[in-house]
Amino acid sequence: MHKSGIALATGLLLTCAAQAQTTFNVGLDVEPGTMDPRLMRDTSATRMQELIFNGLIRLDPNLKPVPALATSWRYTTPTSLEVNLRKNVLFHDGSPFTADDVVYTFNTVLDTKFNSPRRSFYTPITKIEAINPYKVRFTLDKPFAPLIPYLDMGIVSKAAATKMGADYGNAPVGTGPFKFASWQRGNRIELVANDKYWGGKPKVDRIVIRAIPDNNVRLVALESGELDYIHSPIPPQELDRLAKNPKLTVQKTTGLGITYLNLNTKDPVLSDRRVRQALAYLTDRQTISQDLYYGMDTPGDSFLLPGTSWYSPAVKKYPYDPQAADKLLTQAGWVAKAGGIRTKNGKPLQLEIVTNVDPNRQQVLDFLQGEWRKAGIDVKVRAYDFASMLNDLTNGKFQISLVGWLNLTDPDRASYNQFTTNGSSNYGKYSNPKVDALLEKARSATNVTQRKVLYSQAAKIVTEDVPYIFVLNQGYVAIFNKRVTGYQLYPSGSWYSFEDVSLK
Missing domain, CATH: 3.40.190.10 (Periplasmic binding protein-like II)
Incomplete structure (x- = not known):
């Protein structure tokens, strides 16, 4: 009886312990494409990074950099940043975290053969070196304003990543x-x-x-x-x-995000800026915001978000204006037929808009299909899985996509990869040398006022060129x-x- 009582008590304790697991x-x-922070392209992967990894810093709710794997940092010159690292930190496999892991992480991202979509965030870095096991130095080719906020990228284990290779993103x-x-x-x-x-x-x-x-x-x-x-x-x-x-x-x-229509500027129809501007005039953002999103998301007009100190009202606005759209399409050679589809040189004006499987976005596509059809555009819409869609965007196999950006914590993050000629997220192959020059200059400007002027100028050109139709500024909801x-x-x-x- 005594032994049975002990056994019973032990069993109850074990059961309680198991039940205590939360x-x-x-x-x-969307399922993340990878969990390797150097290769992530989607927001879900970013969320996973925040749980499994640490960056050198993290951004607090007010977007202020606070210590993570770095304990402190300082610029010794405008092009040299020294970072002190946290001691007694272990990777999940029990190995110690040191400066070598930081150097390895950034060097692989900068290696063109590694093909990191994050590379352009760090191209001003010419050298990163370990001063000692708990201190690193970043050397830049010119001042780089967003460097410290960009140090939130997860630091990988050099030993584990080297050993596992491509499998590192899976485990x-x-x-x-x-x-x-x-x-x-x-x-x-x-x-x-x-x-x-x-x-x-x-x-x-x-x-x-x-x-x-x-x-x-x-x-x-x-x-x-x-x-x-x-x-x-x-x-x-x-x-x-x-x-x-x-x-x-x-x-x-x-939120710090936008929902937008990404236009493939290499497409034979969309290569004409007048057509892109016409589509912007045909996109009724107010109705989309109020009737489809119930005010949760607000009408968008730029990559510079309202409610932030970077916003500029100087950008070109596109109120819903079918008459302005008709004029532009006619100028571009797309002739309207009574109640029918516009044609040019005998070819109908046909466009396809794609998005991922998301009922919110799918209803936007259905709405645009009807509205644009009234203007004489034959619109096909298609929703499919995010991974396949992203692959098509990356390879330029699309005309128009309805997608979004989140985590736009700095205007560089909202513009450089998206709108510079060789940007890693420039899926629509937009190119304007003036925009390239302005965004490069804005990266190097350490004066906030100067940066604001440069981003305002870049945003004005981008909204005139319409590589994106900015549809909504995203609200953010957690339940x-x-x-x-x-x-x-x-x-x-x-x-x-x-x-x-x-x-x-």
Whole structure:
């Protein structure tokens, strides 16, 4: 009896211990393409980086750089930055973090053979060297204003990345608050708390992240208790109802993102700026914002976001104006036929708009299809999986895409890769030497006032050239179960506060 009592008590203790394990269930709209921070292209990958890795710095909710793997930094000259590193930090495999890992991370990103989409963020760096195991020096070819904010990229383990090669993005080894556990492609990613995290062990033991592309299905999973947390995109028509749900918390903020139509300027039809401007006049942003997004997102007009100190009202505006569009299309040779499709040299005016599987964006495509058809444009629309769409964009296999950018924490992040001739995210192959020169100069200008002037000038040209039709400025929404505490909403959408989340 005594032994049985001990066994029973032990079993109960083990059961209680197992029950004490806390799992935070999170829903995403898009599965990350990779978890290697040097190769990430999508927002989901950025969110994963914030859990598994640390950068040298992180940006707080006010976009102020604060220490992470770096403890301090200073410019010794305008082109030399010295960074002191945190000691006693371990990678998830137990190996120590040192300056060699920092040097390796940035050198691989800068290596053209590595083909990092982030390379252009760091091209002013001519050399990075380890002064000692816990100090590095960045040498620049010219002053580089956004360098410190860009030091938020996750630092990889030199040893693990060298050993694993391409597999590193599938089973990453970082220094962050959560360790990679498993990844069932198309289903779920599991992370476990890093009990040796330099910032202290996270409050939840495990995070399960599920990619559910359909916004409505993801919302149902939250309301049923299957998920604890979801964030934008969310069905906007449901927000008022969700705010009244006593089991849920709804948090909203002005986001740091845009939704836009990316126009392929190498396309035979869209290579004519008059056609691109006409499409901008045919895009009724006000109706899209109010009737389709219920005011959650507001009409957009530039890569410089309103509500930030960088915004410039000087950009060219495109109010909904079918008459202005008709004039431009006619000037471009696209002749209108009564109730029919415009033609030029016997060819009909046909365009295809693509987007990823997202009900919010799909309804925008349906709306544009109808509106543009009234102007004599035969529009086809198509929604498909994000990974395939991104591959098509990267290879220039599209006419128009409806997509978005998030995490636009600096105007350089919102413009350099997108609008310089050789920018890694310049999918529409836009090229204007004046814009190239302005954006290069803005990178080197350390005076904030001068940077604002340069970005305003660049934004004015970009909006006149219309490589993008800026449709919406994104609001950002997070919805989570009332049992979730400790979460902090960042305008950038960052998940840094997940390490502080606990479940009641």
